[in-house]
Amino acid sequence: MKKICVNIVIILLIFCINFLYIPQANAYTEEEKILLQSWRLVNEAYVDDSFNHQNWWQVRQEFLKKPLHDREETYNAIREMLALLDDPYTRLLPPENYHNLQITTSGELSGIGLQISINPENNQLEVVTPLPSSPAELAGIQPRDQIITIDGIDTHTLTLDEAANKIRGEIGTNVILEIKPKDKDNLKTYELTRDRLSLSSVNYNLDKSNPRYPIGYVRLNQFSANATQDLAHAIVDLEKKGVKGYILDLRNNPGGLLQAGIDIARLWLEPSTIVYTVNRQGILGSYDADGDAITDKPLVVLVNQGSASASEILAGALQDNHRGVLMGEKTFGKGLIQSLFELPAGAGIAVTVAKYETPSHKDINKLGITPDRIVTQEPISYFEIGTEKDLQYQSALAYLTMKN
Structure with a gap:
């Protein structure tokens, strides 16, 4: 009996000694906590579970050894850590950058x-x-x-x-x-x-060059928070003016908010798939149109190398669902989705959390979307858009007029 008691005491002593050496959360400095929070967000959400073939736990341990005396040293360490992923879209956003990004997507x-x-x-x-x-x-x-x-x-x-x-x-x-x-x-x-x-999201006008077939021209500049409302207003106004078809101009639109891209696609589509998302486990999710389109008039979508991200989601949805004819040049090719996470003191981190596929399961990352009709265009100024010098616009007008 005495032997058993002694063994129990020894075991308890060993447990207590080991417990004393378990790192506690409150043992970390504020700078280390920010580093660890950034590491954890990537660990939990990053699209590539190989982390660009890095041992992500070992990365954590190595970066905790770095001296983090102030916030700038912490930010530099986070930047260095994220650089191991070789993904320019997963990045630290110091307070000023995070604030600027929020302003951009709000339209200012x-x-x-x-x-x-x-x-x-x-x-x-x-x-x-x-x-x-x-x-x-x-x-x-x-x-x-x-x-x-x-x-x-x-x-x-x-x-x-x-x-x-x-x-x-x-x-x-x-x-x-x-x-x-x-x-x-x-x-x-x-x-x-x-x-x-x-940063007005939408510009639009009525083209009456063919009085019997007026065309509604809608230029979407950015997928900001107010873009869907602005575009819906433009379509409703043009419908009242008796348009027979539409040109949706996504040229040089770099994207913006994913949700804005989804909501704008719903304005044009009857029930159908808009885009598939693929997470790190390879699990497919989807965003769908599940209501009535705001118009069923013929549609041409103009794209070029400056059409990226949410522009490509929208263009791919309209092309694959045969809702619109894509015309212009191959798009930029950004098929990755980022989520923004807030860090202490107004900073943030953007993490690539998924890739997307068009409704026909095309992965366009680094490849872009090829239009149904290729129309090349020498650079023109903003003031020449929609004029005779705009060959892509003129081709869209001709297509809509001849088709109908």
Whole structure:
């Protein structure tokens, strides 16, 4: 009996000693907690469960050994950790960047009007699209132009958000960009003055060039929080004016809110699948149209290399469901979905949580969507859209008129 009691005491002592060495949550500093929260969000949600063939637990342990004396050191450690995923869309958003992103999707912004991305094929910062009537658009900067330096700083040394932050600034201040135009070897230097930007989601008008067949032209600039309401209003107004068909212009639309893309697709579609999502377990989910379309008039959708993300979700849904004819050039090819998570003190982290497939199960990431009718277009200014110089627009008009 005494022997049994002694063994129990020894076991209890060992348990107590081991318990003392279990790391407790309150043993972490505030900086370590932010690092761990970022790690955990990726661990739980990231689309690739191999984490780009990284041992993600070992990554956690290694980064906890780093000295994190202040917030900047913490942010740098998080950036370094996320870089191991080799995914430019999974990224840290310091408070200013997180705030700017929220402003952008709400429809307000100031700067020079560039939507930018990092090309995953060459890690080069490039233009997705300039915003209409922005300083960048008026200067002649085009989609897929490569941004080599910002105020003399090599963009290869910057993350996507660092580059965006350097391009932004107070109204009236200048920024100097060194740019390599798409498909050209020469570099061009632009000195642009930052200004207040108009982010109106929708512009529309009635084209009466053929009085017997008026066409409603709707340009969707961005999938912001108010885009669905604005587009629905435009369609209702054009219906009252007796349109016979529509041109939906998604050219140089870089995307925005996923939900806006889904809701806008529902305006055009009868009950059908809009898009499939595929998570890290390979499990398919879907977003569907389950009501009546707001109009059943013939539709042409204009796309080009600046049509990305939510634009491609919408274009793919309309094409695969045979609701509209896609016309123009192959789209950008961003088939990944990010979720935003808030971190302490106003920061955030964007994590790629899924990829998407069109209703016919096409994975368009890095591939883009090929239009039903290819119509190439030399760069034109914002003020030339919808004019005789706009060959894609003119082709859409001709198609709708001849078909009917």
